Amino acid sequence: xxxxxxxxxxxxxxxxxxxxxxxxxxxxxxxxxxxxxxxxxxxxxxxxxxxxxxxxxxxxxxxxxxxxxxxxxxxxxxxxxxxxxxxxxxxxxxxxxxxxxxxxxxxxxxxxxxxxxxxxxxxxxxxxxxxxxxxxxxxxxxxxxxxxxxxxxxxxxxxxxxxxxxxxxxxxxxxxxxxxxxxxxxxxxxxxxxxxxxxxxxxxxxxxxxxxxxxxxxxxxxxxxxxxxxxxxxxxxxxxxxxxxxxxxxxxxxxxxxxxxxxxxxxxxxxxxxxxxxxxxxxxxxxxxxxxxxxxxxxxxxxxxxxxxxxxxxxxxxxxxxxxxxxxxxxxxxxxxxxxxxxxxxxxxxxxxxxxxxxxxxxxxxxxxxxxxxxxxxxxxxxxxxxxxxxxxxxxxxxxxxxxxxxxxxxxxxxxxxxxxxxxxxx
Numbered sequence: 522x523x524x525x526x527x528x529x530x531x532x533x534x535x536x537x538x539x540x541x542x543x544x545x546x547x548x549x550x551x552x553x554x555x556x557x558x559x560x561x562x563x564x565x566x567x568x569x570x571x572x573x574x575x576x577x578x579x580x581x582x583x584x585x586x587x588x589x590x591x592x593x594x595x596x597x598x599x600x601x602x603x604x605x606x607x608x609x610x611x612x613x614x615x616x617x618x619x620x621x622x623x624x625x626x627x628x629x630x631x632x633x634x635x636x637x638x639x640x641x642x643x644x645x646x647x648x649x650x651x652x653x654x655x656x657x658x659x660x661x662x663x664x665x666x667x668x669x670x671x672x673x674x675x676x677x678x679x680x681x682x683x684x685x686x687x688x689x690x691x692x693x694x695x696x697x698x699x700x701x702x703x704x705x706x707x708x709x710x711x712x713x714x715x716x717x718x719x720x721x722x723x724x725x726x727x728x729x730x731x732x733x734x735x736x737x738x739x740x741x742x743x744x745x746x747x748x749x750x751x752x753x754x755x756x757x758x759x760x761x762x763x764x765x766x767x768x769x770x771x772x773x774x775x776x777x778x779x780x781x782x783x784x785x786x787x788x789x790x791x792x793x794x795x796x797x798x799x800x801x802x803x804x805x806x807x808x809x810x811x812x813x814x815x816x817x818x819x820x821x822x823x824x825x826x827x828x829x830x831x832x833x834x835x836x837x838x839x840x841x842x843x844x845x846x847x848x849x850x851x852x853x854x855x856x857x858x859x860x861x862x863x864x865x866x867x868x869x870x871x872x873x874x875x876x877x878x879x880x881x882x883x884x885x886x887x888x889x890x891x892x893x894x895x896x897x898x899x900x901x902x903x904x905x906x907x908x909x910x911x912x913x914x915x916x917x918x919x920x921x922x923x924x925x926x927x928x929x930x931x932x933x934x935x936x937x938x939x940x941x942x943x944x945x946x947x948x
Contacts, residue, residue, distance in 0.1 A: 592679035
């Protein structure tokens with residue numbers, strides 16, 4: 522069991538890579554605790570605790586928003602820019618060609634994504650500051666034009682700093698940098714959540730605590746199952762003559778994951794749900810009565826837990842299908858199989874293969890979409906069942922656990938691949 526850890530410790534370059542990653546994560550957490558001068562951090566934390574919508578944004582920022590640190594926007598603008606370019610690949614042929622050009626295309630798209638991140642971070646920072654100032658004047662003092670520009674420049678530079686740190690982590694080949702930054706932000710809130718739960722614990726909550734632990738374990742099992750579940754479609758390769766050799770004749774499989782989209786549908790759904798109340802926040806204090814009343818009604822509507830949960834679940838399911846259609850191209854896979862001499866037994870190559878892959882994908886994605894939707898709304902259900910454990914629920918809820926488990930699995934697989942590669946080098 523501990524043999525891989527012993528091997529890991531013996532490999533100097535891999536040990537150094539892991540030390541570099543841990544050092545970068547420490548730098549990230551230090552930056553997350555450097556507040557911007559002039560901000561009332563205590564009032565800001567109270568504001569985020571009372572606002573469920575901004576609480577979700579704070580989760581994906583890694584807890585940097587509630588401190589209003591120099592990296593307050595986190596990596597959310599970069600994630601938004603990445604999603605935009607993935608969607609543009611469907612409608613712009615030039616970007617689609619770049620996506621097919623391997624390493625060169627990947628670097629070009631990464632460069633364009635970083636450039637788009639700058640204005641997105643600036644705009645999102647302006648929206649966040651405007652909402653905070655309108656909701657609670659005690660959090661931020663009166664800002665002049667140059668003060669606002671300096672503040673926005675600071676949070677934008679902080680986002681680009683985190684993007685740079687994420688790329689440094691990715692270069693070590695022991696995990697995805699952006700994912701690990703979000704992971705570190707979520708994990709960093711766990712000690713405080715446990716402390717709050719222990720301080721508020723009494724004998725009457727013993728049964729509730731046991732139920733919470735059982736539910737958390739079941740959630741972890743469900744997340745692991747959803748992350749690793751896949752349907753193996755059998756693929757055979759015909760024998761072909763190359764020169765003086767006979768090649769091919771292999772039987773293998775094409776893995777189709779139940780959850781191909783990861784946490785992207787949850788991010789999409791949160792963005793759509795947050796948009797109406799965020800816009801309404803700007804008009805709560807409008808001088809026109811009906812505009813102010815409409816804005817207040819929209820905010821109150823989205824604070825309804827039942828409506829919020831149903832809408833959240835439906836959007837996650839819809840975006841799971843949508844994003845899977847973006848990243849999974851049955852026609853392209855069928856063409857690649859045909860070029861390589863591969864075929865699915867009992868299915869004709871070409872269009873019939875693409876139709877079969879599309880049919881199988883729709884069937885397995887239906888189960889994955891529903892499971893992902895249940896995981897997404899699980900924190901809302903847990904808050905209703907255990908209202909006194911909101912701090913732990915925010916960390917051990919479905920979305921947080923999905924991110925944590927996915928990042929851990931991805932990081933472990935990359936480390937295992939590094940160990941396997943070095944075993945082959947030894948041979």
